[in-house]
Structures are given as C-alpha cells and as structure tokens.
Amino acid sequence: xxxxxxxxxxxxxxxxxxxxxxxxxxxxxxxxxxxxxxxxxxxxxxxxxxxxxxxxxxxxxxxxxxxxxxxxxxxxxxxxxxxxxxxxxxxxxxxxxxxxxxxxxxxxxxxxxxxxxxxxxxxxxxxxxxxxxxxxxxxxxxxxxxxxxxxxxxxxxx
Numbered sequence: 001x002x003x004x005x006x007x008x009x010x011x012x013x014x015x016x017x018x019x020x021x022x023x024x025x026x027x028x029x030x031x032x033x034x035x036x037x038x039x040x041x042x043x044x045x046x047x048x049x050x051x052x053x054x055x056x057x058x059x060x061x062x063x064x065x066x067x068x069x070x071x072x073x074x075x076x077x078x079x080x081x082x083x084x085x086x087x088x089x090x091x092x093x094x095x096x097x098x099x100x101x102x103x104x105x106x107x108x109x110x111x112x113x114x115x116x117x118x119x120x121x122x123x124x125x126x127x128x129x130x131x132x133x134x135x136x137x138x139x140x141x142x143x144x145x146x147x148x149x150x151x152x153x154x155x156x157x158x
Contacts, residue, residue, distance in 0.1 A: 012029075012030050012031045014107050014108055014109055014110065015029070015030040015031075015105055015106070015107055016028060016029060016030060016105065016106050016107075016108055016131065016138065016140060017030050017033050017036075017086065017102065017104075017105050018102075018103040018104055018105070018106055018138055019084070019086065019099040019100070019101060019102045019103055020099065020100045020101045020102075020103060021068050021069050021072065021074065021099050021100050022069060022074045022077075022100065024139065025103065025136065025137070025138045025139065026068075026099075026138060026139045026140070026141055027106065027108065027131055027138040027139070027140045027141065028086065028088065028097075028140075028141055028143060029140075029143065030105060032088045032089055032090070032143040033086060033087070033088055034087045034088065034089060034094065035087045036084055036085070036086050036087070036102055037058070037084065037085050037087065037096075038081075038083075038084060038085070039079045039083040039084065039085060039098070040056055040085070041056070042054040042055070042056055042065055043055050043056070043057075045064075048064075050070055051066055051067050051068075051070035051071040052064055052065070052066055053065050053066065053067050053070075053098060056085070056096060058087070058094075058096075061094065063087065063094050063095065063096050064093075064095055064096065065085060065095070065096035065097075065098055066095060066096065066097055066098065066146065066147075067098045068097050068098060068099050069098070069100070071126075071146065072126070077100070079098070082100065082101040083098065083099070083100060083101070084098075084099055084101060084102045085097065085098055085099075086099060086102065088143055089143075090143050090144060090146060090147050091144060091147060093147075095146075095147065097146070106131075106133060106138070108131040108132075108133060108138065108140070112131055112132045112133070113129040113130065113131050113132075113140065114129060114130050114132070115129060115130075116128070116129065116130055116139075125145055126141050126142060126145050126146060127139050127140065127141060127142070128140050128141065128142035128145075
C-alpha cells in the first residue's frame with residue numbers, strides 16, 4: 001500500500017494546474033486541487049473579508065469561495081462562462097478559488113523554478129516560485145498562504 005501511495009505522489013510531483021487571472025498566468029501544485037467546477041450560485045455571508053465571496057453547496061458540502069482577483073487587489077470582473085472555481089485543500093479546509101479561466105496541467109521541473117524576487121515593501125507572500133515554461137513564466141502560488149491562520153479558523157466555523 002505504501003508503495004502505491006509513493007507511485008501516486010510521484011505522478012503528482014512537479015505537476016501544476018495553471019490558470020489565468022487578469023492576463024497573468026498562475027499555477028497551483030496539483031496535489032492541492034480536488035476538482036474544478038464552473039461558476040455557480042454563491043451565497044454571501046456577513047463579516048468576512050471582501051475577497052471571500054461567500055459559500056457554495058457542492059454536493060451537500062458547504063465550501064467558502066475566494067475571488068483570487070480580489071485577493072490580489074485587482075478590480076472585480078463579472079463572471080462568465082470561462083470563470084471557474086478551483087476547489088483546493090488549504091489548512092485542512094476545502095476552499096473554492098474563483099479564477100478567470102483554467103488553462104492546463106503542466107509539468108514544471110524543479111530546475112525550472114526560481115524563487116520570487118523580493119520587493120522593497122516585503123516579499124511576494126503568495127508566490128512560492130516562478131516557473132519557466134519555454135518563453136513563458138507562471139507564478140506558482142503557495143496554497144497555504146492564500147488564507148491567513150485567523151481567516152482559515154473563521155471559515156472553518158461556517
């Protein structure tokens with residue numbers, strides 16, 4: 001059984017689900033992704049940060065959804081038929097990430113990932129690395145940093 005688990009983990013190594021938010025290309029380690037769904041009815045909840053759009057009912061499971069655009073301080077854009085929700089596991093919590101569109105699953109070898117540049121106002125707290133894919137770059141996000149500790153606790157109580 002342990003060998004089977006190791007083989008499964010090896011198939012996920014260096015694999016990233018890539019997506020677009022406002023013309024920028026991002027990636028998430030595939031091991032965090034549980035599924036991708038189309039945009040659906042979101043129920044707003046009071047007293048949460050503005051980038052938490054609300055909750056959805058996914059086959060009987062209540063999942064908070066975060067608009068990645070708003071999380072990254074980009075302007076809100078109306079959702080359309082390309083808008084998707086990427087369901088990820090973050091800090092023992094399932095969270096939906098609303099993105100403009102999903103691109104593909106890519107293999108990005110560790111040798112092609114460099115640390116993000118440090119900026120004067122601090123570090124890129126959501127970006128764990130920059131993946132080089134041909135002439136393109138993908139900003140690889142750290143799922144665990146998308147939610148601060150207190151936000152995860154607040155959403156677990158929903």
